[in-house]
Amino acid sequence: MSIALxxxxxxxxxxxxxxxxHNAAFEHLGIAARYERWQTRSAELPARIDSLRAxxxxxxxxxxxxxxxxxxxxxxxxxxxxxxGAVNTIVRLPDGRLEGxxxxxxxxxxxxxxxxxxxxxxxxxxxxxxxxxxRAAAFAxxxxxxxxxxxxxxxxxxxxxxxxxxxxxxxxxxYLRALAPDxxxxxxxxxxxxxxxxxxxxxWRADETPLPGHLIPATALVFDMxxxxxxxxxxxxxxxxxxxxGRGMLVRQAALSFERWTGAPAPLEVMFAxxxxxxxxxx
Numbered sequence: 660m661s662i663a664l665x666x667x668x669x670x671x672x673x674x675x676x677x678x679x680x681h682n683a684a685f686e687h688l689g690i691a692a693r694y695e696r697w698q699t700r701s702a703e704l705p706a707r708i709d710s711l712r713a714x715x716x717x718x719x720x721x722x723x724x725x726x727x728x729x730x731x732x733x734x735x736x737x738x739x740x741x742x743x744g745a746v747n748t749i750v751r752l753p754d755g756r757l758e759g760x761x762x763x764x765x766x767x768x769x770x771x772x773x774x775x776x777x778x779x780x781x782x783x784x785x786x787x788x789x790x791x792x793x794r795a796a797a798f799a800x801x802x803x804x805x806x807x808x809x810x811x812x813x814x815x816x817x818x819x820x821x822x823x824x825x826x827x828x829x830x831x832x833x834y835l836r837a838l839a840p841d842x843x844x845x846x847x848x849x850x851x852x853x854x855x856x857x858x859x860x861x862x863w864r865a866d867e868t869p870l871p872g873h874l875i876p877a878t879a880l881v882f883d884m885x886x887x888x889x890x891x892x893x894x895x896x897x898x899x900x901x902x903x904x905g906r907g908m909l910v911r912q913a914a915l916s917f918e919r920w921t922g923a924p925a926p927l928e929v930m931f932a933x934x935x936x937x938x939x940x941x942x
Contacts, residue, residue, distance in 0.1 A: 661691070661715055662692060662693055663690075663691060663692040663716070663717050664693055664695060664715055664716055664717065665681060665718055665720075665920055666697040667694075667695075667697060667719065667720040667721075668699045668707055668720065668721050668722070669721065669723055670698060670699055670701070670724060670725070672696040672722065673698070674864075675696055675722070676909070676934055677694065677720060677909070677913060678694045679933045679936070680913045680934055681694035681917060681930075683926075683929050683930060683932070684917055687926045687929045688921075690921060690923070692717060692921075699725070704725055704728060704729065704732065705732055708729065708732040708733070708757065709732075711757055712751065712755045714755075716751050717751060717920040718748065718916070718920045719748075720747060720749075720913070721746055722747070723790065723791075723792075724790075725791075726746060726747055726791025726794075727744065727745050729746050729759065730745065730746055733746065733757045733759040734757050735759070737758060737759070737760045737761075739760065739761050739798075740760050743761050743764060743794050743795050744794055744824060745761060745763075745790075745791035745794045745795055746761060747760075747762060747791065747795070747912060748762050748912075748915070748916040750919045760919060762911075762912040762916050763796070763912050764795040764796070764798055765799065765911075765912075765915060766907075766908045766911035766915065767796045768800070769911050770882075770911060771880075774907040775901065777853075777854060777880055779803040779805050779854075780803055780804045781804065781805070781806050782853040782854060783805070783806055783807040783808075783809075783853045784805050784809070784853065784854050784855075785809045785848055785849060785852045785854070785855045785856070786808070786809070786810050786858055787812075787857045787858060787861075788810075788811075788812055788858040788869070789817040789818045789820075790858055790859065790860075793810065793821065793856075793858035794824075796856055797810065797825050798828065801825050801831070801833060804831060804833075806833060807834035807852075808822070808825070808833055808834070808835050808836075809837075810836070811837075811838045811839070811842075811845060812840075813839070813840060815838070818838070822835045822836075822837050845874070846874055849870070849874045849875065849876065849879075850874070852876075854880040854881075855870065855875070855879055856882045857869055857870070857883040857885065858884055860885075862889035862891055863885055868891045868894060872890075872894030872895070873898075875894060875895050876898070877900055879900045880901045881901070881902050881903070883905060886904055886908075886909050886934075886938070887904070887938070906935075909934065910931050910934050913930060914927050
């Protein structure tokens with residue numbers, strides 16, 4: 660029996676726990692497939708995407724730094740991915756064409772609601788970063804009817820472009836603001852927010868934080884998409900804030916990707932258990 664393949668495309672991907680989730684799900688459902696890590700530098704991305712057209716490929720996940728760049732290399736986007744302008748899941752269609760979708764967006768909202776009991780409607784949100792993950796979160800939060808959204812990003816122009824795209828897609832009139840990290844309005848924006856979401860990679864490989872701990876209010880929820888213990892979450896807890904790491908988002912976006920590739924309901928509890936075991940072993 661031939662083995663179907665899926666994998667995660669990024670640079671780096673050696674840290675990724677995604678293979679554990681998907682391979683546990685494949686085994687649980689008796690699907691003859693394997694999920695791999697596909698280290699891919701920017702110059703190698705077109706060739707990597709073209710390789711996904713092979714008949715034995717189910718599709719791929721896309722992570723940093725390729726979620727936006729990959730869009731132009733695909734044959735089609737589903738409506739949500741087209742609106743967001745970022746792709747984290749590629750599905751190989753039966754005719755070999757490649758469709759981009761975004762499972763980060765629904766996973767963001769589901770994680771806030773189900774893991775933290777946080778309903779974004781009417782709330783004030785700060786997103787750190789303007790990456791593909793930040794774009795997914797921003798569009799999802801606007802659809803969930805947040806009252807205010809502030810993007811804080813090192814390159815102010817990227818934050819402004821993201822908010823312009825969000826505004827163009829919304830029928831509502833949320834309060835939108837883009838700030839650079841050194842803007843004098845940052846402390847006030849942080850102090851007034853209900854949830855802070857870290858959508859940057861800061862905290863993955865070093866004990867760094869995208870936000871000074873003394874700015875974090877005790878009344879906020881701090882959601883770090885990084886799925887390891889981070890300085891941001893440690894300092895948020897010290898400030899008395901509620902905290903949430905990237906566990907739920909990783910597993911939920913993976914489950915949605917799995918369903919797109921296989922047509923089978925994802926065994927969510929199996930995937931959560933596989934993640935917990937893999938993270939414990941990696942600690």
